[in-house]
Amino acid sequence: MSDTPGPDIPLSDPRCGDFLALNHLPGLDGHRTLRSWWEAQPWAIRAEAGWDYDRLREALAAFLSASAHAGTAPVLDTLEILPGRDKSGAPERHALCLRPGDIVALVGPTGAGKSRLLADIECLAQGDTPTGRVVRVNGRAPDPESRFSGEGKIVAQITQNMNFIMDLPVAAFLRLHAESRALPPHEAESAVRRVLESAVGMAGEPFGPETELTQLSGGQSRALMIADAAFLSPKPVILIDEIENAGVDRTRALELFTDQGKIVLLSTHDPLLALSGTCRLVIRNGAVSDVIEPTAAEKENHRRLVHLDKQLGALREALRHGRRIEQPLVFPTP
Incomplete structure (x- = not known):
């Protein structure tokens, strides 16, 4: 039978x-x-x-x-953030309309409200958060699946705290993520290789596919999650809170996301990152007080900062290898 x-x-x-x-x-x-x-x-x-x-x-x-x-990324043409109110209840002045490939830096003192803006975008707020902001996806309110279903969400977030509790090798962890997205085995292996190569290139400190997640340094962990979000996540919007302290190649990290056509919003105090964006939002008292687009002079200063950052990176690498830094430090104009 x-x-x-x-x-x-x-x-x-x-x-x-x-x-x-x-x-x-x-x-x-x-x-x-x-x-x-x-x-x-x-x-x-x-x-x-x-x-x-x-x-x-x-x-x-x-x-x-x-x-x-x-395996299909949600189609996103525009992400709009309609004004809410500041901590005093006064109306926010600026509406925002973001498109794929945009990099938006959030600047302002600690406690100004940068993380609150990221949280409003992460939950696709509909006037139901303390700020009263409203987020529109492709010109209309998001459907409930985009707000409340993990699979339907269009936003991925990389936070300041990157602590792994899974006792797995890096490659096994990435394969699990690929399998959860139902990628065919050959596509999964290709994605795992790309994530590993990009993460190692950003981290500065090499690690391999058999390195245990719990043994990764802070910079290695953040680099792994950035590369994973770029290549294995179909989410078209990436939120990053404080990338500058992670010990990763920040310029390359942003390039990974823009190469994949994602919208990136990052909270930062770093001049290099702040000048990397399509625009930067000045956050004061819980609201967007100004929207600044980079001028030609700022773009030139950004180029100089990139050059200087590479020189500082070479010094960090020399220190890692136990070398002395005795020669006079001169940073010529590029």
Whole structure:
């Protein structure tokens, strides 16, 4: 008697093979339906896998449904932030309209409200936060899935605190993320390699695929999450809170995101980052008090800061390797 009472599923979709591979099950081997594949498996395979047919069928159906959208980034043409009010209740003056590839720096003293603005964007506020701001996605209010569903959210956030509690090697962690997005094995491996290469290039301190997550330094952890958000996350909006203290190549980090066509908003006190943006928002008393677009003179100063930062990076690298810094320090104009 068969133990397969549920309906059958055809295996014509190539993602069915991906599902079996992700769950470490034998390949399709020419079978055209899930039931025929299941009944052809030895009892030892069934017992070791921990499945029964109905659970396997439900899991495959859910995988096919989820993977139809999992690897596709939401289409975002515009992100608008409509004015709210400051900490005194006075109306905010500036409305913002951001597009893919924009880099927006948030500047202002500690406590001015930079993190609050990032939080309003992260939750796609609809007048229901302390500031009263309203966020529009492609000119309209976001649907509930974009606000409250983890899979439907369009925003990824990289915070100041990057503490891993998973006791896994870096590559295994990245593969888990790729599998959660239902990427086929060959695409997953390619994404893992890109994330690793980019993270190591940004961090300055090399680490490998077998390095344990819990052994990464602060800079390595932040670099890994930046590269992961760039290559493995489909979210089109990236929020970054204080990247300058992480010990990463900040210019390269921003380039990764803009190369992927993402909108980046970052809270910063760093002149190099503040001048890197499409514009910078001056935050005072909980509100956007000014929107500054860089002038030609500021763009030239940004170029000089990039040059100076590279020289300082070379000095940091020399110190890491135990060298003395005895020669007179001269930073020529580039």
